[in-house]
Amino acid sequence: MAEVAAKDGVHNFGFSGSTPLTWSGPHTLRQAIGQHFKPEYELQPDNPRLGKLFTARNLSFIGGIKIKWTNNIVDHLLLSDDDQTVFVFHYSGFLQFQQGLESPLFSESFVKETLRTLALLFPQNDTKTRRWLQGQIAEHKLDPAVACCGNLRAQTRRFEQFSYWRDRLIILKQAFDESSPRGLRQWWNDRRNSVQWYTFWVAIWVFAMTVFFGLMQSVTGVLQVYLSWQALNVATAGDTN
Structure with a gap:
């Protein structure tokens, strides 16, 4: 579930619109994945905690940020279109499958954290998010397992609990906080x-x-x-x- 470039480098021709994961040199694919997905600590958040309003539904309904579903995990939580679109990797079933393998491509800590980002964006105990997500699953043919990633407690909603996706979450949260409602519907939903x-x-x-x-x-x-x-x-x- 990643856009992998040729083992000897980037493809000379072709355009997929996805961010590639470069696989070059003597490294195995597992080693290339490990080198690409590393803990991020470059940015510092203004607030150490991600509030309950920080869900995918609210990103769209309040922040006006479009959710673009992707099967490329390299693009997960990546903002584009002048911070108006965010990519979300929805194949949680694939991640759960990796947890059951003896030699998975992705590290256990990376898989668990990625699943936590999905639980953050799609909390099961949020009725509005659950209804909205069911509509998205039906419309875009998403992995149904994305609706069953659980919930995060207050302690696990802190940035310090995220390593691999920390910087992208900080950027996304900043874009959400800085967004202004455009229209009465967004004003009504904006309870920040x-x-x-x-x-x-x-x-x-x-x-x-x-x-x-x-x-x-x-x-x-x-x-x-x-x-x-x-x-x-x-x-x-x-x-x-």
């Missing part, structure tokens, strides 16, 4: 700042009520003028007779 959320919707409610009562007052005024005009016409007609 409860004070801002209530302030916005109270302002919308006040504005709507102001428009409503202003319209009612205008209609009432027009109706009064019309009734007065009708009464005047009736009185004038009576005087003429």
